[in-house]
Amino acid sequence: MAGIRNFHDFESFKACRAFVRAVGITLRKPKFSSDRILTAQMQRASISVLSNFAEGFEREGNTEFIQFLSVSKGSVGELRAQLIYSLDLGLLDEQPLNELDALGESATRLLGGLIRYLGKSEKRGRKYDTGKRKARTKKRTARSRRTTAA
Numbered sequence: 001m002a003g004i005r006n007f008h009d010f011e012s013f014k015a016c017r018a019f020v021r022a023v024g025i026t027l028r029k030p031k032f033s034s035d036r037i038l039t040a041q042m043q044r045a046s047i048s049v050l051s052n053f054a055e056g057f058e059r060e061g062n063t064e065f066i067q068f069l070s071v072s073k074g075s076v077g078e079l080r081a082q083l084i085y086s087l088d089l090g091l092l093d094e095q096p097l098n099e100l101d102a103l104g105e106s107a108t109r110l111l112g113g114l115i116r117y118l119g120k121s122e123k124r125g126r127k128y129d130t131g132k133r134k135a136r137t138k139k140r141t142a143r144s145r146r147t148t149a150a
Contacts, residue, residue, distance in 0.1 A: 007057035012110035016053060016072065019103040020046045023079055026100065031091045038091075042082050048075040049107075062118045069118075073111040080104040 007013055023046050026032070032039050049072050056068025083100050086092040 007054045010053075010057075010114065012069075012107070012114045013050075013053050015103070015107040015110045016049050016076065019076065019079070019100070019107045020049050022100055022103055023083070026092065026096065032086075035089070035091060038082065038086065038089075042079060045075045045078045045082065048072065049079070062121060062123070066115050066118050069111055069115050073108055073115070076104050076108045076111065080108075 004010060008017075023042060027039050027042055052068040052072040052075065056065040056072070059065060059068070080101055083092060083097055083104070087094065087097045
């Protein structure tokens with residue numbers, strides 16, 4: 001994880017994004033327009049998948065990141081269940097369901113792997129890195145001095 005600087009660099013995020021994109025395209029098909037409540041709920045769950053991943057990463061601590069990844073993983077599961085419900089209602093055919101579910105399964109597997117990795121990692125997160133924290137403090141102090149001198 002040393003080379004990862006942005007949440008969108010994670011393979012698990014990329015898998016979540018592919019899944020959410022495919023679900024979003026599916027929701028724009030005419031069949032889904034008949035069930036606005038289901039469509040709206042699936043859109044909220046889709047937004048939750050990516051948003052929680054990003055928010056957890058930006059909190060810069062493994063504990064928080066794991067918590068938000070768990071919510072993201074739960075939203076992937078919610079979408080997979082809603083896709084099955086969509087099949088049962090006749091809004092979705094078997095083949096598209098299987099394709100979407102495979103994307104969802106990949107996303108949830110990668111999220112689970114990242115959660116396990118972070119849980120076992122000795123590094124607690126970027127905000128606990130004392131070297132970086134000292135550098136940030138120095139920058140703030142220098143900025144404060146410039147502001148005060150002006």
